[in-house]
Amino acid sequence: MRFLHTADWQLGMTRHFLSPDAQPRYSAARRAAITALGSVAEEHDAEFVVVAGDVFEHNQLAPDEVGRSLEVMRGLGVPVYLLPGNHDPLDASSVYTSALFTAERPDNVIVLDRPGVHEVRPGLELVAAPWYSKAPTTDLVAEVIDDLPVDGVTRIVVGHGAVDILVPDKDRASLIRLDALESALERGAVHYVALGDKHSRMSVGGTGRVWYSGSPEVTNYDDIEPDPGHVLVVDLDEDDPSRPAQVDSARIGQWRFVSLCRSVDDGRDVADLDLNLDLMPNKERTVVRHGLTGSLTVTDRAALDACLDRYARLFAALVPWDKQTDLAVMPADGEFDDLGIGGFAAAAVDELVTTARSDTAEADDARAALALLLRLTDGSAA
Ligand SMILES: [Mn+2]
Known part of the structure; x- marks a missing residue:
């Protein structure tokens, strides 16, 4: 089974240093990255796409941006699972519950709008940890993986935010605890962890199953964001009880x-x-x-x-x-x-x-x- 792991599309992002002429081209490039991702999905026969948060730059987007974004997602032709992140949380003004989004959402676009298990098909589940505010007070990922059974179901965790081993201030309550993820992987309850928040491609820890995909199109200078512009192609062998994971990446960023x-x-x-x-x-x-x-x-x-x-x-x-x-x-x-x-x-x-x-x-x-x-x-x- 193969799927695409991506995150931090940040659709609607503006950059103050871009000229009035360059800004619309940059916005278009962020949408074009999604189209490029569709070609990768087709080439690798990916079953679905998971977007691990920050699909949108913020919740107050212009209607044009929302409409165009949904149209591009529709063109992907495979199911696209969207996780609300810190930029686009499921708060009272959420883009995901707006009249425009709900009216125009294509059938292949599914919002992971509640914590826990979302079945893709029998034997394959996404375990989602959506953000409900810009400042969670707990490790949202630990909460959804805590009592998952080991029952032969293939599970992919979809989370957003900083992992504790990567930051100096380890007391932040919202940090994702790597040891909790690794023990869930170790006991075979989950098989891959798709993370968003870091805009650079990065494997976390030593399992090879916990990844930040990075943003598919650059959002910051290379000294801050060294490796953006990729989408991950994740292969999990469902015929093998240990679900060996193979993670490759395809370059799609143009800027x-x-x-x-x-x-x-x-x-x-x-x-x-x-x-x-x-x-x-x-x-x-x-x-x-x-x-x-x-x-x-x-x-x-x-x-x-x-x-x-x-x-x-x-x-x-x-x-x-x-x-x-x-x-x-x-x-x-x-x-x-x-x-x-x-x-x-x-x-x-x-x-x-x-x-x-x-x-x-x-x-x-x-x-x-x-x-x-x-x-x-x-x-x-x-
Ligand atoms: Mn982000």
């Missing part, structure tokens, strides 16, 4: 959020950065956050700004990482000697250079004025 940290101290460093950005593929689907440090002349700073301006038009977003940015601009000796000006104007430039090199409140304005002067006298830097 990348990259953090790029560089030191830039001269024109060559700027040229290197330019080359690095130039070589990145799929710029329309790539977000770059740059952390640049160093000290540049006014001329090199102008070249850097021109480079960043150019790529900002090509990438889905090219944004500074403020925390990792520390760029100083300092006029170099002789940098303004070749302007071909003299007399009063030359004296004014000298004064600007002196101010730009000072640590007075006017230094930044003086550097900006010098940069403008360079642009006006030499078109190459503009």
Whole structure:
């Protein structure tokens, strides 16, 4: 028996750094990931798809987003089981109980809307731990696996949230206790644990049967979310009493959020950065956050700004990482000697250079004025 394990679709997610043009393309990509998942299901002859929480980014989605999402799920052609997570809990304003969702829900879309066993077919059960609020006060997963029998039924636990071994604050009441999961696996009451919440693909513990699938399309930068963009293809051998599990993954994500940290101290460093950005593929689907440090002349700073301006038009977003940015601009000796000006104007430039090199409140304005002067006298830097 084969099924797809996915989670954290976060449909309707917005990212503040995306331009008004890029945001709708990103939203469409999150839905396209579901369609891509359908191809994987077909290719692997998967019996159903389980989505382990955070199907939707939040409960107050625009009707368009809900309608389009349901239509994409309908197209999957196999049963799709949705678990409410922390972003889309089954609270009073739940998307899952909204008039629109209940009216337009396709027959193949099933909400795991109560804790415990949901039969897929005789001999195969999902054991669900849906969220009812954004802040549960207990281990919801432990509660549903506590007294499951060992009776030859194949069981897949579907849960959402952080597993205790992965976080430092182990006192949080809502943490999923790995030892409880592993003992249920050990005694043969459950055979696979499909988790959501981490947006990176990750096997938890040593059994090879407890997994976070990660989000099928990237949601955060690569230093926070190293391995998104996959769906897991899970195979459980129902003919073998021990239900051996084989977990493979298929890559479906199309977008990348990259953090790029560089030191830039001269024109060559700027040229290197330019080359690095130039070589990145799929710029329309790539977000770059740059952390640049160093000290540049006014001329090199102008070249850097021109480079960043150019790529900002090509990438889905090219944004500074403020925390990792520390760029100083300092006029170099002789940098303004070749302007071909003299007399009063030359004296004014000298004064600007002196101010730009000072640590007075006017230094930044003086550097900006010098940069403008360079642009006006030499078109190459503009
Ligand atoms: Mn999530």
